[in-house]
Amino acid sequence: MDLRRLLRALTPAAALLLLAGSTGGGAGVHGKPGASGVRDPLFRGLGNGGYDVGHYALTLDYDPATRRLQGTAEITARATQALSAFNLDFRGLTVDGVTVDGEKAAVNRAGDELTLRPHRDIDKGATFRTVVRYSGEPEEIVDDDAEDPRDRSKEGWLKTPNGALAVGEPAGSMTWFPGNNHPSDKAVYDITVTVPKGLTAISNGELRSERSTGSRTTFAWKSDRPMASYLATLAIGRYDLRRGTAGRTGPQIITAVDRAVAGESAEVLARVPEVMEWAKDNFGPYPFTSIGATVVPQYQIGYALETQNRPVFPIEQFDVETLVHEVAHQWYGNSVSPATWKDMWLNESFAQYAEWIWLEDFEDTPLQESFQEAFDTEENWAFPPADPPSGAEVSDPPVYGRGAMVLYKIRQKVGKETFQEILTGWPATHPYGNASTADFTEYVEEESGQDLSEVWNTWLYGTEKPARP
Numbered sequence: 001m002d003l004r005r006l007l008r009a010l011t012p013a014a015a016l017l018l019l020a021g022s023t024g025g026g027a028g029v030h031g032k033p034g035a036s037g038v039r040d041p042l043f044r045g046l047g048n049g050g051y052d053v054g055h056y057a058l059t060l061d062y063d064p065a066t067r068r069l070q071g072t073a074e075i076t077a078r079a080t081q082a083l084s085a086f087n088l089d090f091r092g093l094t095v096d097g098v099t100v101d102g103e104k105a106a107v108n109r110a111g112d113e114l115t116l117r118p119h120r121d122i123d124k125g126a127t128f129r130t131v132v133r134y135s136g137e138p139e140e141i142v143d144d145d146a147e148d149p150r151d152r153s154k155e156g157w158l159k160t161p162n163g164a165l166a167v168g169e170p171a172g173s174m175t176w177f178p179g180n181n182h183p184s185d186k187a188v189y190d191i192t193v194t195v196p197k198g199l200t201a202i203s204n205g206e207l208r209s210e211r212s213t214g215s216r217t218t219f220a221w222k223s224d225r226p227m228a229s230y231l232a233t234l235a236i237g238r239y240d241l242r243r244g245t246a247g248r249t250g251p252q253i254i255t256a257v258d259r260a261v262a263g264e265s266a267e268v269l270a271r272v273p274e275v276m277e278w279a280k281d282n283f284g285p286y287p288f289t290s291i292g293a294t295v296v297p298q299y300q301i302g303y304a305l306e307t308q309n310r311p312v313f314p315i316e317q318f319d320v321e322t323l324v325h326e327v328a329h330q331w332y333g334n335s336v337s338p339a340t341w342k343d344m345w346l347n348e349s350f351a352q353y354a355e356w357i358w359l360e361d362f363e364d365t366p367l368q369e370s371f372q373e374a375f376d377t378e379e380n381w382a383f384p385p386a387d388p389p390s391g392a393e394v395s396d397p398p399v400y401g402r403g404a405m406v407l408y409k410i411r412q413k414v415g416k417e418t419f420q421e422i423l424t425g426w427p428a429t430h431p432y433g434n435a436s437t438a439d440f441t442e443y444v445e446e447e448s449g450q451d452l453s454e455v456w457n458t459w460l461y462g463t464e465k466p467a468r469p
Contacts, residue, residue, distance in 0.1 A: 031082035031121035036113055038182050042341040042391040045112065046171060047182025048087040051077040054127075056187055058177050061194040061216075062201075062236055064163050067137045069093065073177050075130045083122040088114040089174040089181035091156075093136040100130050114178060138164075138175050143392070153302060160300055163199055163236030167305050167312060170341060170394065173229045183337045184434050186226035193234065194218040200239040202256040204232060204309050206290050207243075223308065225288050226432040228337045233307035235294050246276040246291065254292040254310065258300075261315040265295045268318050275320070279327050282357060284424035287335035287431055291327065293318075306351070308334045321355050328354035331427040339436035344394050345385035346440055349403025350423075356404060371408045372469075374401040381465045386437045406459045413455055414448040422447055 034050020057074040071093070091112045098105045100118035108115040114132075122128050138157030155172030158165045166176050174181045193201035197217050205223030212218075239256040246253050253272055257265050272293065280286055290309050298314045304322050305312045306329030313322065333347030359365035374380055380401035388394050411419040422444055429435075429443060441460075445452055458466050 031084035031123075033115070034081065034083055034086035036087045036115070038184060040182060040340050040342075042388065042394055043170060043182075046089060047185060048089065048180050050081050050083050050086050051079050051128075051180070053077045053180050053185050053187040055189070056177070056179060057190045057192075059192045060176075060234075062164065063196065064160075064199070064236065065196075067159060068135065069138050069157075069176065070135045071133070071177060073130075073132045073134070073179070075132070075179060077128060077130070077180075079122045079124055079126050079128060082124045083118075085115055085117040086122075088116065088130075088132070088178040089171075090114045090132075090134075090178035091141075091174045092139045093134045093175075096133040096135055098130065098132050101128050105130075112174060132178050134178070138166075141172050141175065158300060160237055160296075162238055163195070164234070165236075165296060165300050165312070166232075166234040167301065167307065168230045168232055169305060170230055170391065173232050176234065177232075179229050181229045183228040183230060183341070184339055186228050186337065186432065186434070188226055189223040189232060190220070191223075191232075191234065192218060192220045193236070195236050198238070199236055200241055200256065202233075202235040202239060202241065202294055202310065204307065206252065207241075207254070225308075225335075227308045227334070231306070231308040231334055233294070233305075233310060233312060235296070235312070237296075239294075244273075246273040250276055250280075251286050251288060252290040254290050255295070256292070256310070257295045258297055260297050261295055264315055265313075265318055268320060268323060269293065269295070271320055272323070275323055275327050278358070278361070279324070279331075279354070282354070282423065283328065283331045284428055286330070287427065288330060291330065293323070293326075306330070306333055306347075321358065324358045325351045325355050335432055336427045336430040337434050339434045339439070341391065341394055342386065342388065343435070343437050344388070345399045345403040345406075346435065346437065348395075348400045349385065349407055352400045352404035353407045356408075367408060367411075371405055374405050375468065377401055380405070384461045384463060386460050402459070406455065409455045409459050410444060410448075410452065413452055414444075414450060418448050 034048055036048060037045050038047035038049055040046055053075055055076040059072045061070045089112055095107055098107050098116055103119040106117040140154045140156040140158050143153045155167050156175035191203040194216050195201050197212055197215050201219040203221035205221050208222050209220040238259050240259055240262055241256050244253045255269055276291055288309055292310050294310050294312045295318050296314055298316045301314050304317045304326055306326045311326035328351045329347060332350035338344055338346055356367055356370040359370060360367050379397040383389055383398050385398045385403040441456055
């Protein structure tokens with residue numbers, strides 16, 4: 001159609017309306033929709049293009065009796081392009097209304113994608129505020145790839161008898177709040193949760209306030225260091241919440257233990273300050289202002305998770321080695337986060353290697369012995385750690401065990417002292433940011449002054465198992 005001919009045929013008012021609609025209503029702005037997904041090599045649908053989130057303010061109200069969640073997400077972001085529309089990742093819950101910069105926005109939903117069309121186009125570089133009101137019964141995401149149902153992991157909003165547990169690696173956070181659900185877009189968070197009186201709500205960061213009104217209690221948590229969305233957590237239930245300090249200058253320690261497992265968890269909880277001091281000696285200054293643990297009954301979740309500030313542990317996985325692993329993640333994975341999900345080995349290799357250091361320091365198990373055990377474990381050779389075939393394998397053994405072997409081979413090549421500098425320098429080089437495998441290999445070679453092509457080709461990317469060292 002010839003637009004100029006059509007405009008001449010219309011009345012002046014109709015022509016103006018047509019032009020406004022063709023540019024999204026913004027005067028002098030010709031935006032285009034932000035991309036749906038950031039084309040992550042393993043999870044292509046996660047994340048969104050065209051903007052960068054700086055802050056999430058989540059206001060939630062949950063009733064375990066009805067399992068109904070009411071929420072308001074206020075998302076402050078900066079446009080990285082001129083936007084006529086943009087997307088949020090969101091699953092399951094009903095959208096009750098959306099505004100952008102105080103004006104009602106049009107909403108379209110397709111699967112886990114919300115497409116929002118603001119009343120006016122957003123200029124590149126502009127900061128804008130999106131408010132999404134939503135409600136309903138949140139759902140969990142079940143891994144259907146496992147042949148044995150007992151091996152199927154769950155994430156998202158996990159219902160418990162008197163509350164809920166929300167965990168989000170890799171995709172589950174979108175079951176309880178809308179956002180840009182990819183590690184590459186980190187933000188600070190304020191999470192305010194109202195629950196029935198007698199229950200406790202635990203989230204990331206520090207507890208800013210707790211107040212009761214009638215039969216309800218509201219807990220306000222604040223995370224003032226950037227966090228990837230998959231690291232956000234929320235636990236609602238009957239918890240013993242305790243606060244202390246790790247040493248005279250250490251971070252605040254905040255622990256939350258389900259009362260059903262309080263006795264079983266006490267011995268390991270008492271060692272959190274010790275583990276923190278050891279970790280600081282090995283990995284450098286702690287990057288956050290609090291650390292701790294959320295400990296729950298085994299049936300609630302079958303795995304531990306490094307949720308920022310407050311790792312989640314099922315009671316049967318709450319041992320000192322797993323505590324060391326999840327605390328190490330605060331440096332490797334939480335402060336410096338993967339650029340894409342293929343870079344997941346950068347999280348898990350360091351956390352696994354931290355266990356090896358702990359075993360050498362306290363269990364008389366030399367690093368060489370831990371390396372040899374990992375080498376002899378056939379599951380570690382299913383694929384190269386930096387190249388998981390699909391999202392289903394992103395947390396499989398090679399990402400952990402063979403990834404830790406890569407670090408050990410670097411240590412052998414560059415020497416103990418230089419490797420220690422790499423161990424502390426890597427998270428300090430990318431604090432609260434993101435990094436890729438290519439960033440890491442370049443960093444190691446720059447810091448060591450050595451060509452490590454043999455390590456990369458054989459241990460990081462090689463498809464064949466080398467001869468036994």
